[in-house]
Amino acid sequence: xxxxxxxxxxxxxxxxxxxxxxxxxxxxxxxxxxxxxxxxxxxxxxxxxxxxxxxxxxxxxxxxxxxxxxxxxxxxxxxxxxxxxxxxxxxxxxxxxxxxxxxxxxxxxxxxxxxxxxxxxxxxxxxxxxxxxxxxxxxxxxxxxxxxxxxxxxxxxxxxxxxxxxxxxxxxxxxxxxxxxxxxxxxxxxxxxxxxxxxxxxxxxxxxxxxxxxxxxxxxxxxxxxxxxxxxxxxxxxxxxxxxxxxxxxxxxxxxxxxxxxxxxxxxxxxxxxxxxxxxxxxxxxxxxxxxxxxxxxxxxxxxxxxxxxxxxxxxxxxxx
Amino acid sequence: xxxxxxxxxxxxxxxxxxxxxxxxxxxxxxxxxxxxxxxxxxxxxxxxxxxxxxxxxxxxxxxxxxxxxxxxxxxxxxxxxxxxxxxxxxxxxxxxxxxxxxxxxxxxxxxxxxxxxxxxxxxxxxxxxxxxxxxxxxxxxxxxxxxxxxxxxxxxxxxxxxxxxxxxxxxxxxxxxxxxxxxxxxxxxxxxxxxxxxxxxxxxxxxxxxxxxxxxxxxxxxxxxxxxxxxxxxxxxxxxxxxxxxxxxxxxxxxxxxxxxxxxxxxxxxxxxxxxxxxxxxxxxxxxxxxxxxxxxxxxxxxxxxxxxxxxxxxxxxxxx
Numbered sequence: 001x002x003x004x005x006x007x008x009x010x011x012x013x014x015x016x017x018x019x020x021x022x023x024x025x026x027x028x029x030x031x032x033x034x035x036x037x038x039x040x041x042x043x044x045x046x047x048x049x050x051x052x053x054x055x056x057x058x059x060x061x062x063x064x065x066x067x068x069x070x071x072x073x074x075x076x077x078x079x080x081x082x083x084x085x086x087x088x089x090x091x092x093x094x095x096x097x098x099x100x101x102x103x104x105x106x107x108x109x110x111x112x113x114x115x116x117x118x119x120x121x122x123x124x125x126x127x128x129x130x131x132x133x134x135x136x137x138x139x140x141x142x143x144x145x146x147x148x149x150x151x152x153x154x155x156x157x158x159x160x161x162x163x164x165x166x167x168x169x170x171x172x173x174x175x176x177x178x179x180x181x182x183x184x185x186x187x188x189x190x191x192x193x194x195x196x197x198x199x200x201x202x203x204x205x206x207x208x209x210x211x212x213x214x215x216x217x218x219x220x221x222x223x224x225x226x227x228x229x230x231x232x233x234x235x236x237x238x239x240x241x242x243x244x245x246x247x248x249x250x251x252x253x254x255x256x257x258x259x260x261x262x263x264x265x266x267x268x269x270x271x272x273x274x275x276x277x278x279x280x281x282x283x284x285x286x287x288x289x290x291x292x293x294x295x296x297x298x299x300x301x302x303x304x305x306x307x308x309x310x311x312x313x314x315x316x317x318x319x320x321x
Numbered sequence: 322x323x324x325x326x327x328x329x330x331x332x333x334x335x336x337x338x339x340x341x342x343x344x345x346x347x348x349x350x351x352x353x354x355x356x357x358x359x360x361x362x363x364x365x366x367x368x369x370x371x372x373x374x375x376x377x378x379x380x381x382x383x384x385x386x387x388x389x390x391x392x393x394x395x396x397x398x399x400x401x402x403x404x405x406x407x408x409x410x411x412x413x414x415x416x417x418x419x420x421x422x423x424x425x426x427x428x429x430x431x432x433x434x435x436x437x438x439x440x441x442x443x444x445x446x447x448x449x450x451x452x453x454x455x456x457x458x459x460x461x462x463x464x465x466x467x468x469x470x471x472x473x474x475x476x477x478x479x480x481x482x483x484x485x486x487x488x489x490x491x492x493x494x495x496x497x498x499x500x501x502x503x504x505x506x507x508x509x510x511x512x513x514x515x516x517x518x519x520x521x522x523x524x525x526x527x528x529x530x531x532x533x534x535x536x537x538x539x540x541x542x543x544x545x546x547x548x549x550x551x552x553x554x555x556x557x558x559x560x561x562x563x564x565x566x567x568x569x570x571x572x573x574x575x576x577x578x579x580x581x582x583x584x585x586x587x588x589x590x591x592x593x594x595x596x597x598x599x600x601x602x603x604x605x606x607x608x609x610x611x612x613x614x615x616x617x618x619x620x621x622x623x624x625x626x627x628x629x630x631x632x633x634x635x636x637x638x639x640x641x642x
Contacts, residue, residue, distance in 0.1 A: 106574065106583070213571045213572075213573070214571070248569070248571050249570070249571050250534045250535070250569050250570050250571045251534075252534070252637075252638075252641045252642065253427060253638045253640065253641060253642055254635070254637050254638055255634070255635045255636060255637075255638055256636055260638075261636070262427070263636075267628055268631075280611075281610075281611075281614075283607045286604045289602075289631040290601075290602075290631060290633075292631065293602075293631040293632045293633065294633070297632060297636045297637075304632070304636045304637055305630065305632050305637045305641075306630070306631055306632045307588055307628035307629060307630045307631060307632075308628060308629050308630075308631050309626065309627070309628045309629075310589075310610040310611060310613065310614045310627055310628060310629050311614045311618060311625070311626045311627045311628075312611075312614065312615070313576070314576045314577065315575045315576060315577055315582065315584075315618045315625045315626075316573075316575050316576075316618075316625055316626045317573075317574045317575055317576055319574065320573045320574060320626075321573065321574055
């Protein structure tokens with residue numbers, strides 16, 4: 001059953017936090033819970049709620065799946081250390097890249113990541129920890145899009161008729177499932193997370209593998225990771241809802257040093273949106289677009305072409321795959 | 322041997338026309354020549370020069386290769402009829418689409434089109450006509466790019482060490498080979514061609530097959546043809562040097578009627594340039610970009626995403642493949 005949406009105008013943040021902390025406490029009882037922290041606003045908020053409810057009975061992991069942005073594991077762990085929340089890094093790069101080998105279909109990529117995450121990596125951690133509960137940062141937009149068949153979100157189970165207790169061996173708690181992104185940001189702020197987290201642009205569950213069209217190899221992930229650094233540096237000052245670099249599989253003709261260079265294309269997307277349900281491309285100044293193209297073709301090996309997406313959602317989606 | 326460039330500042334158009342007409346006359350002598358007219362400024366100019374030199378001893382063909390823009394054959398034939406130049410349409414769609422079947426590599430596509438054009442279709446026409454000469458609209462930029470290995474232009478032979486007389490059975494005359502695009506436009510104007518021709522945006526030799534990444538099937542050509550109509554309608558009022566729609570092979574996620582629609586992406590390019598050697602993306606107003614995206618996703622079946630290329634040449638090239 002779908003929980004009732006709490007609209008931003010109705011959201012009493014203090015009351016919401018109190019209720020969710022109480023809810024987690026009473027569900028977990030004297031047991032313990034685990035959660036995976038990616039560093040995005042959703043999982044960071046859930047980590048803080050779980051920490052308030054359970055203290056050391058919440059075990060928080062950062063799964064390094066090899067699909068993260070540059071320097072992400074260290075950044076997240078040191079931020080939460082300052083907040084008094086211990087986070088353990090699990091190096092699972094080998095498992096994820098192995099599961100993604102040869103997979104080009106977007107849905108199969110998502111499925112490979114979901115399976116690796118929940119069954120292989122988390123299955124082992126749950127057994128080790130003895131936890132009966134998994135805290136998870138699913139928000140209402142994830143549920144909506146999965147139910148509508150627009151995109152299979154990696155963190156939506158019950159709505160798909162999957163019983164995670166039966167399939168994965170633990171129960172899932174989703175304290176944010178009545179909120180959309182704007183509500184989560186408010187809760188994160190009140191929970192004491194820094195602005196760099198509560199105003200952080202959304203990042204997809206399958207991480208950089210969703211930013212690679214076609215096979216997500218270590219090499220191709222590295223290319224899109226480098227382009228992502230540039231896009232995030234150049235667009236951090238905008239008020240945009242989300243921005244990203246996408247590596248295409250198509251190759252296009254380019255030239256370097258007067259010679260033909262049949263190379264790679266990076267697509268940049270930058271969205272104006274309130275809650276990701278509808279979105280418009282940000283009207284970035286041409287100076288910014290031109291600097292993006294110059295830096296990406298100059299600094300990321302093999303890239304000869306950069307495009308900017310000019311489509312609204314719908315008919316586009318925010319992410320490409 | 323490469324002919325000497327005539328720079329725009331040095332170009333005496335009347336003298337140029339007189340010399341080239343005399344050159345064609347004396348080369349062809351009492352024989353006859355044929356040429357293929359695509360409707361672009363280069364081949365239109367060559368047709369007028371050849372007509373002035375040879376009259377009815379020039380036989381002009383419009384080869385419908387199935388890769389043309391919408392309504393192109395009829396448009397070109399009726400324009401030249403008004404100018405007193407008879408043009409015969411040859412329907413060669415079956416041969417070209419057959420030669421392109423299963424071909425995805427850009428160079429192999431170009432090669433398939435070159436071979437089909439010069440050996441199969443033109444070979445037959447030359448035999449039928451008894452012509453010893455082919456008049457051709459090669460310009461200096463084509464030669465430069467082929468020699469530099471940036472792109473194999475379909476109409477450059479001697480510079481590649483190919484003797485067309487030996488290989489194809491006729492000699493090639495290239496009266497425009499000392500000019501760049503800006504010079505050709507001036508010559509075209511003085512020759513009495515209408516502004517819609519002498520200011521026409523450049524169009525590549527392999528036509529719409531160069532605007533399809535991957536296999537150029539009849540269906541995919543039709544998609545890019547429909548997108549091209551929209552791009553040309555919306556951007557005709559700009560001062561841009563060239564603009565185009567490119568159909569990608571990559572598929573991206575989109576949504577229609579609330580459901581996922583794993584669809585096609587069209588890339589729009591619009592260039593500011595003087596002579597195609599270097600170029601910058603035109604700073605089109607966002608209203609124009611947004612209207613392009615709205616019309617292309619709304620009017621071309623299967624397209625869910627539109628991008629605008631923001632890279633300079635170099636490192637990009639004008640065309641994608």
